[in-house]
Amino acid sequence: MNDQHSTTGRGQLRMHLVQALTRAESDAVQQHLRAALDEWERQPPTPLQECPVCGKVGLPERIQQHRCGKPGTDRY
Numbered sequence: 001m002n003d004q005h006s007t008t009g010r011g012q013l014r015m016h017l018v019q020a021l022t023r024a025e026s027d028a029v030q031q032h033l034r035a036a037l038d039e040w041e042r043q044p045p046t047p048l049q050e051c052p053v054c055g056k057v058g059l060p061e062r063i064q065q066h067r068c069g070k071p072g073t074d075r076y
Contacts, residue, residue: 008059014040 017040021033049060054068 008046009061010040010043010046 014037017033017037021030021037024030024033046059048057049063050057051063051066051068056063056066056068058066
């Protein structure tokens with residue numbers, strides 16, 4: 001999943017942290033990146049959200065951009 005629109009913000013953050021860790025040469029930088037990844041792992045998952053128009057449930061950033069599929073709405 002390298003398309004920015006197919007991954008969540010959380011997924012993108014983790015991807016960047018992992019890539020930075022694999023490229024970091026300094027032990028201190030690697031230690032900070034590992035700590036950031038550990039903290040990321042401890043965070044609760046993003047809660048799902050329901051579209052107020054069609055009732056579809058998903059991640060907030062995806063619900064915000066989805067097409068409802070209901071004719072007559074501005075989100076169709």
